[in-house]
Amino acid sequence: MLSEEEAFTFVETILKPNYLNDLQGLVFRQCWLGKTYQMIAEENGYDADYIKVAGSRLWQLLSDTLGVKITKSNIQTVLRQSFNKTPSLSISPLGQLPFSDGTVPRNSPLYIERPPIEQRAYAEIIKPAALLRIKAPSKMGKTSLMLRILAYAKENNYYTVRLNLQQANNTLFTHLDPFLRWICANIAHQLNKEPRLDDYWDEELGSKVSCNAYLQGYILESLDNPLVLAIDEVNHLFEYGDIAQEFLPLLRFWHEEGNNIEIWQNLRLIIVHSTEIYIPLKLQQSPFNVGIPIQLPEFNLEQVQALAEFHSLSNIIDNEGSEPLKNLMKMVGGHPYLIRLALYHLYQDKITMKQLLEEAPTPTGIYDHHLQNHLITLQNNPELAAAFAKVIKAKKPMQLETIIAYKLASMGLVKLQGKEAFPSCQLYCLYFSVVI
Template identity: 50%
Template sequence: MKKEEFDAAFEKITKTQRMVLKSFLAGKTDEAIAQSLSLSDSSTVRRHIAKICREFEFKNQEGEHFSYRQELIELFAHFRPDLVNPNLLTGVQLTLEFPEGQIPVNSIFYIERSTIESDCYQEIFYPGTLILIKAPKLMGKTSLLTRIMAHAAQHDYRTVQLNLRLADKAMLTSLDNFLRGFCQMVSRELQLEDRVNEYWDLELLSSNYNCTSYFEEYLLPQINCPLVLGLDESDRLFHYPEIAQDFFGLLRLWHEKSKNPNIWQKLRLVVVHSTEVYIQLDANKSPFNVGMPINLPEFTQAEVQDLASRHQLNWQQNQVEKLMAMVGGHPYLVRLAMYYIKRQNLTLEDFLATAATDEGIYSHHLKRLLINLQEDVELFESFKALINSTSESVQLERFQLYKLYAMGLVKFTGVKVQPRCDLYRRYFSYE
């Protein structure tokens, strides 16, 4: 079956059949499904599943009386693995994904952390909401942002997801250039005509006012539903303080405007950044001290165990502990380890023996970090001093801490700062 055929079949099943299907793929028994959905008995569940199988072209020949449940599981493991309980995947051929960049929305390898996802999904429905997602690089910020946007889209919201890395040097030469480009990008993503020039009047009005008018008088009235605007890598602007001051102040203003019944209640903002805000922002104009803050944590031991199961690795608790002793609960480092262990049939011991060397699976990642550190001699020396210190008295400048945190090299435990994991401690202690 092709993806288009699968999607068409999935759309055709009834609401009740969809609830039965999701419960079945979650690993519930027929009896439990019947009880949770208030169906008459388990035979009703079996009939629903049989009809679902027929929709997906699993049909018994005349006189045959066998079930296609396992085939249904395998089909969804291929096209919608996010709906399948990992415990049902034993024996199912696993499609591995190289852990690089954003995790696909339907990936079975995405691990939800505590209530973070559900909290964000709920928050996005509140008029004028502002969600602030912060974490170092490779912790899953963009993957979470994409899921928030997908969840909003499923409820017929319009969504625009912008990565501010797309703002080139020409766009960042002045606040006016940036806000013009920003409005043009949003217009294009909404598939609306670019009318920026009509709303821009620099002779009498400021760029902030023009940008606000463009949203208030043109963009928001053009859509008849809420608009979720997701801004990824917003800390790019921290290197351009004059632009950042006004732009972030503008986001705060729009958020404040939404507290009164008006068109601004249509706009919901999700802002993603990887560092602390190290530029001076007026506390009354900063969006980073209002809204709903989300700090993405590392995986817990239970979440690492869950991810191992999804990779069909039959690990015991002590094996999970050994991996975490090396890389902690860092999502990218954990996933990369499991990818190679599963793909190359490595033992955990073989992986650990070379993990912190140039021969190990992290070689490319570690060398990239090394090159970035070598570009800033003072930062590199400070990090080596932290790694090689036998005490907890190493003093680092605030700006250095922010940069090391953004790179994912350090973590904070209370007021203490330390290398994020033993992998980094071992590798960089040799440099």
């Protein structure tokens, strides 16, 4: 009997080097369980016709791959027959995917959803003048989620543009004018349009008015479908207070113009940042108190178990219950990157969980490079190091200066409970109590 998970992994294997996208994966799994297109649409916030079209394309893709006509009604029969004809086929997805130190590739089966976050984001981004705010510490999956939202927007025939503020030269943050021109030029470039900045820039009107005129008159007016603009690493702006105090209110203005001018409803914004804002902004000017907030949580035990199964570790888990994974989570919490790194090495290096956990906070452990990077940051920022040392030594949550608390939380070293901070996991306590 072929289970849903085995069937999905089998399909991913026969399609390599390509994989099902998120929507195709959802349709496949739900149809395998016997659900109708209408049920899938209602339960996941999609239009029923859209799901039907996605299903038709999926069955055609599988038909072309297997050389057998596949439909929604015969999918189980055909796949079971195909699977039984290839008993020696390895269906371990990890063998096809190298470990990624950053973003999980969009079509990777190793991406673990955190319901209802993904479906809520997909439903919101297609609304007029939408604004999504994705916040979480470093390496929690913010960019991975953002890419999936952009992919969903593309599937709906939206235009998409992605900007990463860390890619901008530092000189651009000295004055607002070159920074806004960089934003506009990048948008035009990704839409395959000539920049034509000088046609809309007017020194007498100022940079912000010129930028608004450019987006409305040149970009939005020329597009036949909505534009999703995703801005990653927005927290990079917080180090440049003057620019942030001008640009962040501008984002809110673009969002609210959808209430005044119809064409601005076609601009959908995604703002991605790793910490709370710590520069002064008037309440009515901040983009961080409007739109839809999405704060990514850590993985729970069920999600860690699902990821372990993708790493072909289900036999170990079944034999020992869930204790090995619980012990891992005692060490690193449910942090996606730290969990994924551990499971990768358990599979790849064939080490035991006991050995992995014993070596975790040491120079011979799998987290040494990750811990060293944090240590270098702390050594370059003595105030952060001193504050974090106090947090580690404290036996209960303690209050820190606001900016320092936010920066430590952005790194993922502490969690915040109101105005108080405490270590985010045992790994950091064990390691940094010795080195700082």
